[in-house]
Amino acid sequence: MAVQKTNPKYTAQSGCKYGIRSLKQYFASTVGVDVANKLFGDIQALIMRTLHAVQKIMMNDKHAFEMYGYDILMTSSSSHG
Numbered sequence: 001m002a003v004q005k006t007n008p009k010y011t012a013q014s015g016c017k018y019g020i021r022s023l024k025q026y027f028a029s030t031v032g033v034d035v036a037n038k039l040f041g042d043i044q045a046l047i048m049r050t051l052h053a054v055q056k057i058m059m060n061d062k063h064a065f066e067m068y069g070y071d072i073l074m075t076s077s078s079s080h081g
């Protein structure tokens with residue numbers, strides 16, 4: 001997970017990457033455990049739904065490898081529903 005260099009929490013020592021566990025801990029400490037758990041559950045559901053939607057057209061070749069990536073923008077808002 002990338003963190004923008006303009007983020008006040010950015011340091012040259014940590015770079016601009018968070019491991020997934022560190023990112024979840026960061027969210028849990030800033031917005032609360034329940035909100036962080038919901039956020040990561042929603043991200044997981046989003047990924048599963050998109051893969052399920054295209055599963056019939058994904059290449060099914062034992063000699064090939066495909067990598068899928070997701071860019072997810074998380075913003076703060078006054079409602080966490």
